[in-house]
Amino acid sequence: MSEAEHLRADKVASAASRAAGAAAWWAADEATRGFAAATLETLDTRETVQRLARRYASLGNAQRAGHLFEVEHALSFNQAAARAGAGVRAVVSEWAAGGSQTAAADLLLVDGGKTVGETQAKLMASVSGTAHQLRRAHYTGMGRLVAGDKxxxxxxLLGRRLAMNPDGIGLAEYADARAHLTDSVRYGDISSQPVDLADAHRHATDPEKWMRGRVRAAAAGEAAAAAVTGAAVGAAAEAAITAAGQLARIRAGETSPAQAALTAAAAAGRGAGRNGTQAGD
Structure with a gap:
């Protein structure tokens, strides 16, 4: 290869390196942006949990769990929305600006300043008591959120109540409660994570400890996404650079297309292995 051809090959490889580096940064940013937003949603919830812990410190654990249950669902919904890049957010009525502890809807779904969903939450051990509470007329049309294992x-039980007396008083209320029964807050493809009764009670024994765990988990998820993306784009970048260099050599007649393909594939494999190892350190 002449000096001029070597210079051209170096220019091709350098351009490929810059393009691959830019692509790597873009891919890493896109992949981790949602996780970073989810971490911010988690951090924003800390003050609410601190206020909740103070306000309900003197209550029994079951009652405190009911209040934390609402916050848990709002948080996991908002994390999912943030990761998806969606604008909708769950708001706990009690802790919203100008909110109320006695609002019919415990959770609101808000998108662009508009309320797009309402949910009443009931965390109770009694199945019959839960069913009885959920059928109240002022909850009509709302989601009825209960523990995942209930x-x-x-x-x-709601189904049996409907079958027992299809023409009885309160039929419409029981039917509405059953139609809107759920173990998660949902909007389109976004949903909160179900919470079992025993887990809700355990978290409520120390709400701030539970919150610290959520912050650690969110940060770990963001770091893991960055590490995985870094490994993948690092391998892709090296493969692109190597491929560009091999293309220049093919054009100069120094190697065959088959040999160039093997070389580029090997470089990609090495890049993935090295970056994956670094990400796991």
């Missing part, structure tokens, strides 16, 4: 039993 939803099937409550649904079954």
């Amino acid at each position: 939803v099937a039993a409550v649904d079954g």
Whole structure:
């Protein structure tokens, strides 16, 4: 290869390196942006949990768990929305600006300043008590949120109540409660994570400790996404650079297309292995 051809090959490889580096930064930013937003949602919830812990410090754990249950669902919904890049957010009525502890809807879904969903939450050990509370007329049309491990039993009881007296008083209320029964807050493809009764009670024994765990988990998720993306784009960048260099050599007649393909594939494999190891350190 002449000096001029070597210079041209170096220019091709250098351009590929810059393009691959830019692509790597873009991919890493896109992949981790949602996780970073989810971490911010988590951090924003800390003050609410601190206020909750103070306000309900003297209550029994079951009552405190009911209040924290609402915050848990709002947080996991908002984390999911942030990761998806969606604008909708769950707001706990009690802790909203100018909010109320006695609002019919415990949670609101808000998108662009408009309320797009309402949910009443009931965290109770009694299946019959839960069903009875959920059928109240002023909850009509709202989601009825219950513990993850209670939803099937409550649904079954509501179904039996409807079958026992299809023409009885309160039929419409029971039917509406069953139609809106859920173990998560949902909007389109975004949903909160179900919370079982025992877990809600355990978290409520020390709400601030639970919150610290959520912050650690969110930060770890963001770091893991960055590490995985870094490994993948690092391998892609090296493969692109190597491929560009091999293309220049093919054009100069120094190697065959088959040999160049093997070389580029090997470089990609080495890049993935090295970056993956560094990410795991």
